[in-house]
Amino acid sequence: MAYSIQTVAKKTGLAISTLRFYDKAGLLPFVARDSSGYRAFTDGDLALLHTIVCLKNTGMKIADIRRYIELVMAGPTTAKDRQALLAAHREVVVAKQQEIARSLAEIDYKLQMYASPDAEAKVAQEWALASADKEKNGLPNPFTA
Amino acid sequence: MAYSIQTVAKKTGLAISTLRFYDKAGLLPFVARDSSGYRAFTDGDLALLHTIVCLKNTGMKIADIRRYIELVMAGPTTAKDRQALLAAHREVVVAKQQEIARSLAEIDYKLQMYASPDAEAKVAQEWALASADKEKNGLPNPFTA
DNA sequence: CCTTGCCCTAAAGTATGGTTTAGGGTTTAT
DNA sequence: ATAAACCCTAAACCATACTTTAGGGCAAGG
Structure with missing residues (x-):
């Protein structure tokens, strides 16, 4: 039901390394881990990731995207x-x-x-x-x- | 009659350091030097520099702008x-x-x-x-x- | 059991486009 | 003739955004 990082990379066109980089940069605090410590992306996560990609495409800096995601996480x-x-x-x-x-x-x-x-x-x-x-x-x- | 680097910086909005960086990168082979080794920009140089800025504004990489300038210099x-x-x-x-x-x-x-x-x-x-x-x-x- | 194909982190490396620093001449007004 | 305001180069440094490398764990098939 959840997507692996490789699957998400194919769906989004982002490199696996980029997804991990975004995660480390604080852009993906919503992505859960399975029992093995592997990232498990849900459809809801893909929707948020899509928003992140839109912000990136329009030139927003990582630090500012993180700020947006922090607001989303705060409810x-x-x-x-x-x-x-x-x-x-x-x-x-x-x-x-x-x-x-x-x-x-x-x-x-x-x-x-x-x-x-x-x-x-x-x-x-x-x-x-x-x-x-x-x-x-x-x-x-x-x-x- | 010729413009100093400071004057050109003010006219174009580029930093002096950026103009020197562009020169070193091969974007300004047409800019002459005076007897003291100072850059002397003419109006024709400003026109070429303006084209460079347009290419930069539209996201062209330095290496590609240099290629364009090389073609211009070649006649x-x-x-x-x-x-x-x-x-x-x-x-x-x-x-x-x-x-x-x-x-x-x-x-x-x-x-x-x-x-x-x-x-x-x-x-x-x-x-x-x-x-x-x-x-x-x-x-x-x-x-x- | 062991190979294959995933996944992980941490850290180093790369690419691009500048800016800053250090050290040193030139020009001009006083 | 000296200070202030310019100019120069070379080289180091910085920011941004990734990618690559090194080392290692997990899971399934033969």
């Missing part, structure tokens, strides 16, 4: 704290997503330049401008392949 | 290679953005639960289910705060 009275923690994290993630989108837009601009019919000419011009910029400042020109 | 003939490199990176970034969006949606689902009027009841029920899941498997129940 229903910590609901407000969990909400605050997740809401704050949400804002961080959204901001980072926007920053990435902005940088990606600039990369797309370059890609569009490279894809244009006169890409060659544009790249050559960039090159000429960078060279001129060096000469103008009386500096050695590294753009002389 | 206009490498335009096709640069395009391929950026296009491949773009796909990686878009995929990661989507994965983050999926995880964020799950976090939002939890937030919505915490925000509902009967949040208390829902959290208590979650708690009860997790406990039952342990008992069902004859395992010690850690949810007993």
Whole structure:
């Protein structure tokens, strides 16, 4: 009925070593042990682990995930704290997503330049401008392949 | 006319130590030195540095950014290679953005639960289910705060 | 009984991306 | 000519997140 660490690794895509690392880091205090000292994961544990993976995927640090899990373990009275923690994290993630989108837009601009019919000419011009910029400042020109 | 490392740090928001680290890592082969051995950044250098920051912001590894810069330094003939490199990176970034969006949606689902009027009841029920899941498997129940 | 395939811990090692420290020149204003 | 404010390198150090290694126990089949 309970899952072995290997089974959970396959179900989640996490390495066995990662699961043990998370456990040691305090992320899996809810995982029980069988009579041999082996970890025994229940379906409920998988649900919590899934939440941990979501937090990890969105860039939350181990220490902060641990804080969230501690609140969960402390019982229903910590609901407000969990909400605050997740809401704050949400804002961080959204901001980072926007920053990435902005940088990606600039990369797309370059890609569009490279894809244009006169890409060659544009790249050559960039090159000429960078060279001129060096000469103008009386500096050695590294753009002389 | 050229910018000192401190000026560039302020303009870009990068730490001076980070700029030196990038230089040592081969990301800034285009930055010249003045007669005292001080780095002298031109406006063209800032443009290239900006591209580097975009790649960094989107999660590109230093080693891959260096590869891109190497192509730039090698001249206009490498335009096709640069395009391929950026296009491949773009796909990686878009995929990661989507994965983050999926995880964020799950976090939002939890937030919505915490925000509902009967949040208390829902959290208590979650708690009860997790406990039952342990008992069902004859395992010690850690949810007993 | 013993091999095979699981499981365990503790500790060391790896990868990445920086930051800090130590020691030392340069430039500028007083 | 000296202090303050810059700049430099090399190398050590740090944080984060894992992975690998070493040594060993448990369980089932032949």
